Amino acid sequence: MSKLLASDIDGTLLLNRKIHHKSIENIDRFKNDGNLFILSTGRALCELDSIINEYKLDVDAYVLCNGAFILDKSLNIIEDFKIDSDIVYKISKYVLSTNNFTLSVLDGYKSYLIKSKNILKARNLFNLNSLKKIYKMLINKSSNLELLNLNHLKDNDLNINIMSIYSLNDNVEKAENLKNHLNDEFGEYITAYRNKYFVDVVFKGCSKATGIEKVCKNFNLADNNVYVIGDSWNDLSMFERYDNSYTFTYAEKTLQKKANKVIDSFHYCIDDILS
Numbered sequence: 001m002s003k004l005l006a007s008d009i010d011g012t013l014l015l016n017r018k019i020h021h022k023s024i025e026n027i028d029r030f031k032n033d034g035n036l037f038i039l040s041t042g043r044a045l046c047e048l049d050s051i052i053n054e055y056k057l058d059v060d061a062y063v064l065c066n067g068a069f070i071l072d073k074s075l076n077i078i079e080d081f082k083i084d085s086d087i088v089y090k091i092s093k094y095v096l097s098t099n100n101f102t103l104s105v106l107d108g109y110k111s112y113l114i115k116s117k118n119i120l121k122a123r124n125l126f127n128l129n130s131l132k133k134i135y136k137m138l139i140n141k142s143s144n145l146e147l148l149n150l151n152h153l154k155d156n157d158l159n160i161n162i163m164s165i166y167s168l169n170d171n172v173e174k175a176e177n178l179k180n181h182l183n184d185e186f187g188e189y190i191t192a193y194r195n196k197y198f199v200d201v202v203f204k205g206c207s208k209a210t211g212i213e214k215v216c217k218n219f220n221l222a223d224n225n226v227y228v229i230g231d232s233w234n235d236l237s238m239f240e241r242y243d244n245s246y247t248f249t250y251a252e253k254t255l256q257k258k259a260n261k262v263i264d265s266f267h268y269c270i271d272d273i274l275s
Contacts, residue, residue, distance in 0.1 A: 003273060004036040004221055006063065006212045006238065008230035009043060009051070011196070012248075013266055019055050026270035027057065033274065036060040038215055040208045042162060042200045042234060044106040045071070061218075065162035066193060066234055067211030068202040069108035078214055080108060081203035082159050087189045089153040091182060091201060095165055096150065100174050101199075104164045105153065112158070115147045118168060163201040170197040193234040200234055209237035229269050231255075244273075 007013050013023060027037055039048065040063040052059065061078070062071040070078040088105060095101050096116045103114040152158070167175040179199045182192040191207070193200045216226055228238035229246040232255070239245040239258045246269045247259035256262050263269055
């Protein structure tokens with residue numbers, strides 16, 4: 001029976017914007033043994049293209065936008081959960097009014113940065129070249145980067161799967177407080193997760209675990225053949241759903257207790273699965 005490994009990307013497979021060569025080698029070895037490898041991430045598809053192409057990743061399915069947008073190997077849609085546009089607008093208006101966050105909204109394919117004065121404060125999030133492009137866009141001198149005004153979020157045609165909120169200066173406490181507030185105020189419509197100093201907002205009930213369940217159903221896989229790995233709190237649903245779970249020695253200590261095994265690097269996970 002084939003095994004399936006569902007991997008988070010940022011902080012898990014991708015560290016310091018690179019994938020270690022041992023991780024690539026082990027993914028190839030895992031796949032060559034007849035197993036399945038899927039990505040489980042808060043990212044949209046457009047944010048994966050460069051990674052997949054650079055490292056020639058052979059991906060069997062995509063759980064994107066924290067389980068709100070799911071694609072098969074051929075990029076056919078398995079599930080597509082949208083947040084109500086009125087809720088997107090209300091949350092965005094509140095978040096930007098605090099002056100503590102920047103905000104992006106994503107459909108399954110595209111990412112949109114919401115225009116605000118906080119963007120140029122986000123030096124830990126954007127590199128210098130990105131900041132220059134953003135600055136030019138803000139003063140209407142460049143179209144290299146697409147930005148949206150807050151009022152554009154009332155547009156039903158945007159079809160938002162996930163809202164990604166960055167806490168300025170990597171402030172984890174403010175991110176945690178915002179996550180709790182959003183779940184309290186809008187929990188009838190959405191679920192908010194903290195991902196380090198980000199807050200991810202998706203349609204109510206969506207999670208990486210529910211997304212993986214959909215993929216496993218398509219492959220007719222039993223739970224004991226499913227393995228999951230991640231490094232932050234938006235990965236918790238995977239740890240709670242599947243016994244074969246891995247996180248890292250650099251993950252938050254409380255999160256480490258939620259996973260079955262704690263390892264140093266991604267490639268050790270596959271070593272362990274195949275041993």
